[in-house]
Amino acid sequence: MADVKKIRIEYYRSAISTPFKHKRVITGLGFTRLNQIVERVDNESVRGMVKTVPHLVRILED
Numbered sequence: 129m130a131d132v133k134k135i136r137i138e139y140y141r142s143a144i145s146t147p148f149k150h151k152r153v154i155t156g157l158g159f160t161r162l163n164q165i166v167e168r169v170d171n172e173s174v175r176g177m178v179k180t181v182p183h184l185v186r187i188l189e190d
Contacts, residue, residue: 133170135178136188139163143184153180 139159143151157177158166165188168174178185 135170138165141184
């Protein structure tokens with residue numbers, strides 16, 4: 129369990145004029161403010177959430 133892959137995600141565009149479901153995805157990823165970077169476990173659920181809002185978030189490469 130020590131080698132759990134993680135991805136870093138940055139919230140870089142505002143979700144003000146987006147559908148309600150997109151706002152819920154942003155909250156579900158753990159974002160609370162713009163330009164925030166979070167680290168999440170790299171699994172299918174998180175990848176699917178990122179794929180839903182690619183215009184609002186970006187994956188940061190290490």
